[in-house]
């Protein structure tokens with residue numbers, strides 16, 4: 616009897632000491648950093664500016680020399696359903712494949728577990744029409760945003776992809792997709808702003824707590840700009856800017872973003 620009791624105690628002690636406490640403690644009144652990685656790819660290949668050779672659904676071969684897009688207005692949803700909106704003033708990012716430091720923007724959010732990230736691909740209409748003093752940093756049209764801004768009525772270029780293809784109708788075989796338009800101010804325009812929603816439940820929720828910088832790793836497949844509801848042909852549309860057709864390009868690229876994994 617004594618032996619059995621001893622074994623029972625031993626097993627209980629063992630079971631208790633093996634139970635690891637993996638649930639972090641969160642202090643929701645403290646903000647901690649979180650990064651979102653925009654890992655730009657072309658289909659299953661890494662995007663290599665200037666050198667990689669790729670093929671679109673129209674069976675056209677091409678190279679990419681530039682890929683830039685604005686990400687803004689990030690909203691995170693906790694596993695309990697509550698939402699946190701990142702303060703708008705600090706929530707404009709210009710992702711530029713040629714600048715490594717722009718590919719993993721950081722935001723500060725209350726500690727906790729988040730299962731969804733929403734953001735705007737582009738620059739919202741309100742900010743587009745704000746005074747220049749409120750469009751600084753990556754939004755400065757004569758600074759960081761140079762080449763990413765048209766005019767007061769047409770606003771920011773949300774997405775810019777350029778490259779070369781032998782089927783292009785342009786000088787030096789270039790193609791240019793400069794997509795923007797927020798709806799217009801003085802004169803109405805198209806609205807190509809896209810709301811992107813990323814569900815993290817399948818591939819890993821993000822656990823934000825002080826002392827760590829968890830990273831949400833997204834794969835951004837720029838090939839989706841060509842291949843989608845409308846297959847974009849470089850031969851037919853070597854240059855797309857502020858035309859009606861830009862809506863087709865924007866409809867396609869809204870599907871670029873996919874959650875791959877989270878590093879907690």
Ligand SMILES: [Cu+2]
Pocket residue numbers: 832876878
């Ligand atoms: Cu990763």
